[in-house]
Amino acid sequence: MRNKKIMIKSILFIITIMMIMPLQAAMAAAPATLKYGDQGIDVPDLQYRLKTLGYFTNNALTDFYGRQTEDAVRRFQRDYGLNSDGVAGSQTWSTLKKVSANEREMNLLARIVYSEARGESYTGQVAVAAVVLNRLASSQFPDTIQGVIEQSGAFTAVADGQYYLTPNSTAYRAAQDALRGVDPTGDALYYFNPKTATSKWIWSRPQTVQIGNHIFAR
Incomplete structure (x- = not known):
């Protein structure tokens, strides 16, 4: 009986670890590359960071990557010596995270x-x-x-x-x-x-x- 209880606990522990690992990986994942027309949870994060730096002036944050967001990204990229294409890719995110806050x-x-x-x-x-x-x-x-x-x-x-x-x-x-x-x-x-x-x-x-x-x- 004791061995059976130990086995059950071990199985439950393994299942718990398997459930936690994908969650941790998702939390640690880099933000998605974003461009005009995109939607998603990373868009308001991007807008907030740009807002703290004075680039995004819209009072309301949204989950839509519109023209205001694109323009804010372009101006940020230009000021920080990045390719001013209006696309929030890995280099833009990396630079933004060093100088801004969510x-x-x-x-x-x-x-x-x-x-x-x-x-x-x-x-x-x-x-x-x-x-x-x-x-x-x-x-x-x-x-x-x-x-x-x-x-x-x-x-x-x-x-x-x-x-x-x-x-x-x-x-x-x-x-x-x-x-x-x-x-x-x-x-x-x-x-x-x-x-x-x-x-x-x-x-x-x-x-x-x-x-x-x-x-x-x-």
Whole structure:
């Protein structure tokens, strides 16, 4: 009887794994190549990313790849040195993900801004978002906004739980400005409070600017 129970559990485990694997593969799949006339779940994601950068100006997101979306993609491609064909292919998606955020990532970025810098000036809040994006663009750090923010030991607010506070509208605006290229830090990858920092390593980094209570460094 015991062996029979073990066999049943093993079969159920295998079935569960077989069901999970296709789901994980689907979630990890690259967005589809999109062009005028296409429809699908990747279209509003594309539109939202373009909207955070100021290219897509329609207030409502849709699942249809129309002329406004095509025009926004062309302008993005032109500005970032890509083939301006209006088709969101793998290269366009790859570049877009490095400089933009989807709705979920925008929420995460606003949360880290609010939790790390809500007592700072507006410029200081933009600066924190800019550091996250500078890390995203660097090969030294994870290649997603969530990965950068939630990397072990990267941000104090994640470790102490303040990261889970609800951000205000100013934090969202600061995150959006950073996504649109505003970087008051001078390409900094780090920041610290000189009044509380005890790490000799962080003090050794080349400093770029001080904004409020934070020194920014490369």
